[in-house]
Amino acid sequence: MPAGPESPGEMFLRIAERQPDRPALVIDEQTHTYGDLLDRARRLAAAIRLIDEGPLCAVYAKHSVWAYAGVLGILLSGRGYVPLCPAFPPERTRWMLGLSGASAVVADEGHVESLGEVICGVRKGLTVILPECLLPPSWAAQCPQHRMVCAGDLPARGAGFRLPDVGPEDTAYLLFTSGSTGAPKGVGIRQRNLMAYLSGIREVLDLGPEDRLSQNFEMTFDLSVHDMFVCWGFGACLCVPSPREAVAPSAFIRRHGLTCWFSTPSTAAVLQRLRLLRPGVFPSLRWSLFCGEPLPLRLAEAWRRAAPLSTVVNLYGPTEATVACTAYVYGGDSSAGECVNGLVPIGRPFGSTRAVVVGDRDEPVEGVGELLLGGEQVAPGYWGDAARTAQAFVSLPGGTPCGPWYRTGDLVERNARGDLVYRGRKDHQMKIMGHRVELQEVENVVRETASARQAIALGWPPTASGAEGVILFLAGAQASDESILAGCRRRLPPYMVPREIHRLEEMPLNASQKVDRRALLSMREGLA
Structure with a gap:
């Protein structure tokens, strides 16, 4: 029996040579074999x-x-x-x-x-x-x-x-994520990392050449890696919506007869707000996958009713651990009791991934703690940045195997069934419409642009999965709003550019004499 492919390139080559006439890609109303x-x-x-x-x-x-x-x-x-x-x-x-x-x-x-x-x-x-x-x-x-x-x-x-x-240690792709120092972080995923993911996800999904998969993510977003290579690894067809269809893709799902949907919860929430998640509206879907931000229970239930023949899966994973590494199959009423704070669990590791929940001293804990990930999907570190790599990719006390372990910064705990449940962040990172955003990166850019004494970036308005955008509070800034926003547009992607700027004489402080971010959010809430 021939050995399996050792790289995504070899995988696609084998599939394409075996079925050259089957559809591989639908884009701009054209089908490419x-x-x-x-x-x-x-x-x-x-x-x-x-x-x-x-x-x-x-x-x-x-x-x-x-x-x-x-x-x-x-x-x-x-x-x-x-x-x-x-x-x-x-x-x-x-x-x-x-x-x-x-x-x-x-x-x-x-x-x-x-x-x-x-x-x-x-x-x-x-x-x-x-x-x-x-x-x-x-x-x-x-x-x-x-x-x-x-x-x-x-x-x-x-x-x-x-x-x-x-070789397995050669780089398959390099992506950049938001960085707290004001510059993006490069994450180089090796061939073996990606092949480990493509092998592991088969424990979760059952697809074939007749399936038609959505492609909703920019190529700079690592979930696009799943779209392309999971699809082509099964010999299926990848369907790409037009920019207009991507905003409200209900008709796109039906017109192309999609069998597998993958998006952030924010994309599904748009359909819910537009009242397009009517019961039974997506009869062709067999799989519905969500990732990139927490999945609200109400949204999961609405989607399950809209696609009654579909298995709803909540995936979780940072870019540093190659696309996704845990999965939870949402089961309707049987799952509702397992949700915490109205959020669907992120489930259990699949494939070679291992997960450990640790306390402040990196010791395993039973309750809420930071999630660390190990296994074949974990990247070797940050591209050309030894200092950041040393902070985020660590060994654990006692020689715990599967290292190095990646510090996700996510707080989780295990429920009674052993599934991981998301409980928040240790830092000021958040999700803006599915994109991972370090608010400190926005603040650093603004401080340099505006020469501000203090700059605090916050997510607003809040959603169950994060926030719709970024707003800014400034103290001691001389530059005009227009010049500050122009500086941000020169250095930040559109979803990180502040939507609003609010100026204060002084920032409110909490009992620890640090800027009180909750008080700032309350101020903004009072303006609504």
Whole structure:
């Protein structure tokens, strides 16, 4: 019996060669087969393999077949991919690109012009692959350090392609999460981390080639990794909504006959607010997955009724532990009694993941404590940041196996059945519409922009899963609101830019003489 694939690139290659005519991707009202997607990826891989330096290549694309072919082409070339979001500020994207050390960038036609804003400020010479462009863009003359590879320069049909050797310790992808110091943190996931996840999630899901899966996440969000590689690992079809359908995707689910849905609870909450979660409205769904933020009980129940033939699963996992590592199957009335504070449990570890709940001295505790994760899915640390790695990836007293252990910062406890229940955070990190946000990063950017004596960022308005956005309280700031927001837009992604700015003479203090964040929230509540 042949051994299983050792990398996501090899996995896709095997599936595509076995079923080239089956649908792999539906996007922009067009269906692309596994054979078509593989052909595009092979052509890109052949071009990337001509580049001598660097283990990583970036993808600067969004909502296009070449975005997905770019990811696959990079993996088939033996390198890891770095997704860059065209909606992010150029300064932030340029910083990520520089830290990654990527040697090449694959861009789709719709974002070639904005790419120029990013890389014309990059001194290191890059190979820029533009598979839809017949000629170099107008800005290329201003950036002679970069080499342009256009459509006519790509090898035809990936002739003579051979999959290169890829080791388990090689990087599969590099993502960036919000960081408390004011700069994003890079998380490099190795091939073995991703393959461990793809193996473990099969304990939770049962899918096949006839299934049709949703793709709701930006490629910079690690849940997109699940969308792509769980789907293609089962030989199924990935369906990508248009920007309009993504806002209210009810019709999209029905029109494409989706059998597996995956989103943050916030996306489902929008449908609930619009009264679109009517009983029985999604009869085609067999699986409904939620992750990225706490899942409210009322939302889980509303979704279960809307998709009565679907199994509702609450997944949990930080980027540092590769997509997700615990799961809880919601069972309606039987699950309601297991919910705490109106939130569905996050369940138990699957695959190779191990979980331990510890107290202040890192000793295992029976009650509420911090969740630490170990096992094959845990990343080796933060990209190029030994200090942060030492703080977050630790060994436990007594030589507890499965290390290093990743400190999630999440407070949990086990219920009577042994399932993990989410109880809050140890720090000021929160979820904004499913995105992980370190409020300290917002505060640091504002302090630098506004030269403020004090800057406090808070999530507002609150939701059961986190907050809808960020608001700001300032003391001793001279800069205008307009200049502060402009500075934020230059450095922060849209979901982290404050929606409101409130100015105070002095910040309220609590009994410990620290800024009283609850008092600030009460002030804002009083303005409603």
